[in-house]
Amino acid sequence: xxRFIALMLLIAFPLNAGEEIVADxxxxxxxxxxxxxxxxxxxxGAISRDAPAPDSGPMQVVISVSGPHQPVTIRRKDKRxxxxxxxxxxxLIDDAPSFYSVATTVPLAQAISVAGDVEYKVxxxxxxxxxxxxxxxxxxxxxxxxxIRIRSGNGLYQVHxxxxxxxxxxxxxxxxxxxxxxxxxxxxxxILITRDQQVVDVFETKLDIHKVGIERWLYTLxxxxxxxxxxxxxxxxxxxxxxxxxxxxxxxx
Amino acid sequence: MQIYLPIAEISVNAFLxxxxxxxxxxxxxxxxxxxxFLMTPLLFFIGIPPAVAVATEANQIVxxxxxxxxxxxxxKTVDLKMGGVLLIGGLIGAYMGIQLFNYLRSLGQVDLLVxxxxxxxxxxIGSLMFVESLNAIRRQKKTGTATIRKxxxxxxxxxxxxxxxxxxxxxxxxPPFFVxxxxxxxxxxxxxxxxFxxxPAMIYLIGMPTKVVIGTSLFQIIFxxxxxxxxxxxxxxxxxIVLAVLLLVGGVIGAQIGTRIGVKMKAEQLxxxxxxxxxxxxxxxxxxxxxxxxxxxxxxxxxxx
Numbered sequence: 001x002x003r004f005i006a007l008m009l010l011i012a013f014p015l016n017a018g019e020e021i022v023a024d025x026x027x028x029x030x031x032x033x034x035x036x037x038x039x040x041x042x043x044x045g046a047i048s049r050d051a052p053a054p055d056s057g058p059m060q061v062v063i064s065v066s067g068p069h070q071p072v073t074i075r076r077k078d079k080r081x082x083x084x085x086x087x088x089x090x091x092l093i094d095d096a097p098s099f100y101s102v103a104t105t106v107p108l109a110q111a112i113s114v115a116g117d118v119e120y121k122v123x124x125x126x127x128x129x130x131x132x133x134x135x136x137x138x139x140x141x142x143x144x145x146x147x148i149r150i151r152s153g154n155g156l157y158q159v160h161x162x163x164x165x166x167x168x169x170x171x172x173x174x175x176x177x178x179x180x181x182x183x184x185x186x187x188x189x190x191i192l193i194t195r196d197q198q199v200v201d202v203f204e205t206k207l208d209i210h211k212v213g214i215e216r217w218l219y220t221l222x223x224x225x226x227x228x229x230x231x232x233x234x235x236x237x238x239x240x241x242x243x244x245x246x247x248x249x250x251x252x253x
Numbered sequence: 254m255q256i257y258l259p260i261a262e263i264s265v266n267a268f269l270x271x272x273x274x275x276x277x278x279x280x281x282x283x284x285x286x287x288x289x290f291l292m293t294p295l296l297f298f299i300g301i302p303p304a305v306a307v308a309t310e311a312n313q314i315v316x317x318x319x320x321x322x323x324x325x326x327x328x329k330t331v332d333l334k335m336g337g338v339l340l341i342g343g344l345i346g347a348y349m350g351i352q353l354f355n356y357l358r359s360l361g362q363v364d365l366l367v368x369x370x371x372x373x374x375x376x377x378i379g380s381l382m383f384v385e386s387l388n389a390i391r392r393q394k395k396t397g398t399a400t401i402r403k404x405x406x407x408x409x410x411x412x413x414x415x416x417x418x419x420x421x422x423x424x425x426x427x428p429p430f431f432v433x434x435x436x437x438x439x440x441x442x443x444x445x446x447x448x449f450x451x452x453p454a455m456i457y458l459i460g461m462p463t464k465v466v467i468g469t470s471l472f473q474i475i476f477x478x479x480x481x482x483x484x485x486x487x488x489x490x491x492x493x494i495v496l497a498v499l500l501l502v503g504g505v506i507g508a509q510i511g512t513r514i515g516v517k518m519k520a521e522q523l524x525x526x527x528x529x530x531x532x533x534x535x536x537x538x539x540x541x542x543x544x545x546x547x548x549x550x551x552x553x554x555x556x557x558x
Contacts, residue, residue, distance in 0.1 A: 032257060033257070034256055034257055034495070035254070035255060035256060035257065036255075036257045036264060037255040037257075037264060038264075072552055072553070073361065073552070073553040074550055074551070074552055074553075075361050075550065075551050075552075075553060076549050076550050077546055077549045077550075077551070078549075079545075083543060084542050084543060085542060085543070085544075085545065085546060086362070086365055087361045087362060087364070087365065087551070090361060143550070146548075146549075146550035147550075147552065149548075149550075150548065150550060150551075150552055151552075180255065180257065180263070180264035181262070181263050181264065183262070211259065214259075215257060215259040216259075218259040218260070218494060218495065219259045219260065222259070222260055222486070222490050222492070222494075223490050226486050226487040226490060227483075227486075227487055229486055229492070229494075230482060230483040230486030230487055230492065231483075232494070233312050233482060233486060233492050233494050233497065234312070234315060234479050234482060234483070236316075236494065236497075236498065237312050237313065237315040237316035237319070237482075237497065237501070238315060238316065238319050240316045240320075240498070240501050240502075240505065241315070241316035241317060241318070241319030241320035241321075241323075241505070242319060242320065242323065244316075244320045244505035244508075244509075245319075245320040245321075245323045245324065248509050249324070
């Protein structure tokens, strides 16, 4: 059914109807170093046309940046035995972006139709795929809402309606804030332009976010050579303990 | 200055961690305790994931106990034979503790296990210490010093009797072995050295002379926490060396300051203060479990772990 709608939309409003996105990011690589404290990337671009702009509705721009998709377990605490709060019900959402930020020129509902949202997974609830969600106790929506609430609170899910600047329907730009609690991986920046809530063109580019320097070295060692990492940790601890004892016994009579 | 912790994968203020390490170090120097039972809950409060807090704290305790045991070796106040028996039990206990920890982690109940263990043990130890030191102060007012004669109980007459020369004991190895097992389980689950359980057990249950108790328990703690660190590092990948080093630096400096403050205070006053501190941490953790949390939901890594 969805594919059918999409097909009909394509026929009615063919993609690249003379309007194409040309865009880039201020940086394609973000390094998480020891002093990483969040970052900000600029998404900017222009619409190239081989004909004058069509006289249908005004153009809107929707820009999203999403992090690597991972399964997430959401647990709910319930009161047990009348006194104590214990994790009881849980749900596994098998594919949720670790980071998702969407910025638009106008409120999202005005920028894209419901069908378009379903197809392009633009809004946060659509970006989280709860198909195949295993729920032990029913109420999938409650758990998805909790996921969105918690990640929004941590700055990992963001909606910035009206944050994209669009000049003379040609130049656009927005800034996306990356918080310090990012998961490393390959991020995707996507730009959609719409007219009358229908998608006219889509542009995608990759953003590589990775740990650098000692952070990268330690993380890789901890996961790939856990034995050496553990021994190194012990060695550092024993050396530090011995040094502390030596230094302070030197100062003591 | 914010610093990104590579394993915990969060960014924390480095001075906050140094300060926490220093503060707990001062207390551990003052009271002669490892401080793990204070540090691990404090790490929970600042948002370090419990699994990382427990594993990293085990690594930090290796450092502080190693630093402490050297002084005791110089004074010859370590009973190696008794320490060996406690250690064998400790390693077995730690292995069982890790299995339990990983099993409950897969069920999503590890927070509950860790916090409940804290509430129960801090509650018991805190109250016992409080009552004991109040009585000690009262006794001191009546007479000069009170001495407790050590009695042999049925525990000491179990089979496998061994001579422990440094402690001056000829008792069965079964009680120290089980004390070791019990402390090992606690070390793995709670990210503590377990000194706060082992020291009273060594004095009251095993009947060891007080002067060898601290050195011997530190000796056992080094190896048990080293083993726990290795187990957490290889099965859960949760030892954060950057976090451990920051806590260490604050901790060793604080411990030296604390020792100097401790010398100036009376033993009974110190013990009452420590008891109140233990009860305060216990109360805070108990409230977390008993009051309705502001966010009922929590996120964890996806299944299959």
